[in-house]
Amino acid sequence: MTPAELSLALSAVLAQAVADGALPLQVSDLPAVVTVDRPRSREHGDWATNVAMQLAKKAGLAPRAVAEILAARIAAVPGVATADVAGPGFLNITLETAAAGELARTIVEAGTTYGRTQVLAGERINLEFVSANPTGPLHIGSVRWAAVGDSLARMLEASGAQVTREYYFNDAGSQIDRFARSLLARAKGQDAPEDGYGGQYIAEIADQVILDATTAGEPDPLTLPDAQAQEVFRVRGVDLMFAEIKAKLSAFRVQFDVYFHEDALHESGAVDRAVARLRELGHIFEADGATWLRTTDFGDDKDRVIVKSDGEAAYIAGDLAYYLDKRERGFNRVVIMLGADHHGYIGRMMAMCAAFGDTPWVNLEILIGQMVNLVKGGVPMKMSKRAGTIVTIDDLVDAVGVDAARYSLARSSADQSIDLDLDLLARATNENPVYYVQYAHARTVNVGRNALELGVRREDGFDPSLLDHVSESTLLAKLGELGRVIAQAAELREPHRVARYLEELAGAYHKWYDQRRVSPFGDEEVTDVHRTRLWLNDATRTVLANGLELLGVSAPERM
CATH class of the missing domain: 1.10.730.10 (Isoleucyl-tRNA Synthetase; Domain 1)
Structure with a gap:
């Protein structure tokens, strides 16, 4: 007898007890699923349930009295050896040896489907994770989200949910501009800008941009005016960096269903549509020449500017449009995984969710991941040879392989910082x-x-x-x-x-x-x-x- 079969047997016993009047309840009072768990001590049986305590108040009976009613009935189910009442109203169940052993055949015959359920059937979940900016190799924090996010997606699907894995491709903004300027400077043999990016990978990409241009019969970017040259390095450099990120994730056994480009939000008018929707709902106001969202009505610490006085969209404008776009694509749950430095971001995002008429932490969930430190020889690793200032996916995979990397990153709660001992993970x-x-x-x-x-x-x-x-x-x-x-x-x-x-x-x-x-x-x-x-x-x-x-x-x- 499997736990699922025992749960069904308990549900049937409850329904019969209600039908014959032994339990003064309505069928609608009964739980859809009776949960069974392993007792802490094997002396207490094979399985235990607290369903009697859950129903006692509605039935107007003491929990132990409800448990006694159930115990006599479940003990008569074929495959159940004994059912005993313990403590305030726990029901401890011991299976007959043959009934317990039958599970072995059930598992073998089920094969790869064993363990899968339909508890989340009907859920359409958009799971956004990693979403690292294409300005450098994947750092160890993003790699943690790759392992955790992909594993979570697999488990959601194994529980019956329909999941779309999504990567938000930030191909606009100041970070991309700094990346392009860094590439151009390196190609010219100059030091990186003060706010730019360093590391060997910058030189590799800069060289590849020039090689690709000349191979295609195009002018050497260094012969162009700086503004044009920078645009060449921006477009080609971002493509090269993102291609590398995709390849590294694929080798890490992580595939995405959707790569969503930030530029698309602005080019498609999605930002304007989101603002219009919020205006219809009465949450938009004008002040100081800017357009604001009244997020304080929904628990935020201050109202947020959506469109600045100069007409430029603020960063949150993209968030509004992107969230609405996901909901309009039919997802009833939007789950976003963010790094530890985004903790202060939660309040405004949940206020945004509520402003659209949705329920925070139901329609929108935000998971915050904490830091990962790699330790080798008892000493923390601080930087990568290739990236210069960060520890990357290559540093981890080269040291222990994909299996150990994925397992070690996924085996701890994501809201806890972890130290990974590379020497330990390499040992047999x-x-x-x-x-x-x-x-x-x-x-x-x-x-x-x-x-x-x-x-x-x-x-x-x-x-x-x-x-x-x-x-x-x-x-x-x-x-x-x-x-x-x-x-x-x-x-x-x-x-x-x-x-x-x-x-x-x-x-x-x-x-x-x-x-x-x-x-x-x-x-x-x-x-x-x-x-x-x-x-x-x-x-x-x-x-x-x-x-x-x-x-x-x-x-x-x-x-």
Whole structure:
């Protein structure tokens, strides 16, 4: 019996108890889904639910009285061994050995679909992440969002949501101008402007701009007047830098569905449409020759200028247009991932959301990621050879590879600063979390390979009642949690939950491996014990592979 099946059984028991009058409730009072969790102590059973405490007030009964009504009924469900009331009204449920063991076959037969749910079905989510300006290589903060954002997108999809991964391409503004001036200066052999960009990559791009122009039969940009030359370096330089960013992200197993250009907002009239919409809603006013949005009506600390007195659009004007554009494209949830330096940005964005008549933190969510520090030899890395002043995606991937990089960045809550020990992540030891999980998967493959060579085949027999050792019940219980963990990670926007779950699962598997043999020893005859354990081994392999795929990490067959 899977946790989902037990949840359905509890829902059926509740509905029957209401129908026959044992519970003085209406069917509409019952939860759509009854949540079951693993008790902290195995002595308390396989699964527990607090649904009795949730319903007690509506029923006008003590929580324990509700739990007693449910316990007698759920205990009669096939596959349930016992149901006991504990504490203020918890219901602890122990499954029969065969019912618990049946999960192994369920997982193997489900394969790559195991763990997927439809809890977010109907949600259309626009997930914007990374969105680094094309003025330099991806720095380590953006790389963290690449790992976390892509993993979150995978988990949202595994929970039934329709997700569009979007990259906001900032191809306008002062930073792009500084980038172009830096390229031109470097091409001329001059020092970078005081507010410009340095690093070897600037020289590489400047040289490539000149080479591309001459190859195409165009004038050498350095022979043009400075204004024209700077425009050439801006257009070609941005294209080259963004092409590199795309290539690096692709190698990092991150693909976007939409690359949205900032220029499009202004060229399409989207800014004017957004201002017009807000004016219709009564939130726009004129003062000091400028156009303002009255965001203080929605909790902001001050009203915001949208169009300056000189007619130039303020930065927030693009935000207004971009948010409205996403909503008009049919997304009911807009999720934006921003760096730690954008924390002060939240108030105005939520006020903007409310001004459009939407609900902050429902239609619009903003996730703030904290800093990442790379440590090597016990010393923090401060700069990159190529970028000059920042640590980049290449510094991390070159040191530990894509798997370790993605896993290590996604395994901690994004709102916490983290230090990544590159020496640890390069080690093939159990202290390295990604190695620990990948090794567990490789071990399951090796166990299956050895079993096959010795004549153990799953299809020849399966008796779930034989999975009666404590290490087997522990492993089965952990396997049964995948769907719940994925759904929680998706709903809470916390993909690190899947990584931590995989580490716990790997630990449970390693302990089971140490205590139970799948292959016969010596002249021992192959029996259903071996075959049934092979089902459990292969179920573990399935869950580890499914979980690693959600993190964008490979599941190696040999290590």
